[in-house]
Amino acid sequence: MFELTPLNGFIALVFLIIFAVCVIKPMMEPRTEYAEDMSKEQLKSLVYSLAKSLKDTKEEDERLRKKIEDLQYSDSLQREQTKFLTANVNKNTSVV
Numbered sequence: 887m888f889e890l891t892p893l894n895g896f897i898a899l900v901f902l903i904i905f906a907v908c909v910i911k912p913m914m915e916p917r918t919e920y921a922e923d924m925s926k927e928q929l930k931s932l933v934y935s936l937a938k939s940l941k942d943t944k945e946e947d948e949r950l951r952k953k954i955e956d957l958q959y960s961d962s963l964q965r966e967q968t969k970f971l972t973a974n975v976n977k978n979t980s981v982v
Contacts, residue, residue, distance in 0.1 A: 924932070
């Protein structure tokens, strides 16, 4: 069934820590639920931080799209080289 070994105990401890950080801690922090509860300066800084985050995300998205495009190009180039080399090997090794 379930055997309590040091490894299983460690895994359970790690799970509890992750649970506490991800679930319990955010519930204990005070949250602003409504924009009316925030001052103009807080709203302004929030909007600026969200805009910067959006800009950074778009730049990261563009960078990753370019990286994917480069990898796809490299892969297609490698496939063409493999076809060419395979055809040459087959041509030179076939006996007529």
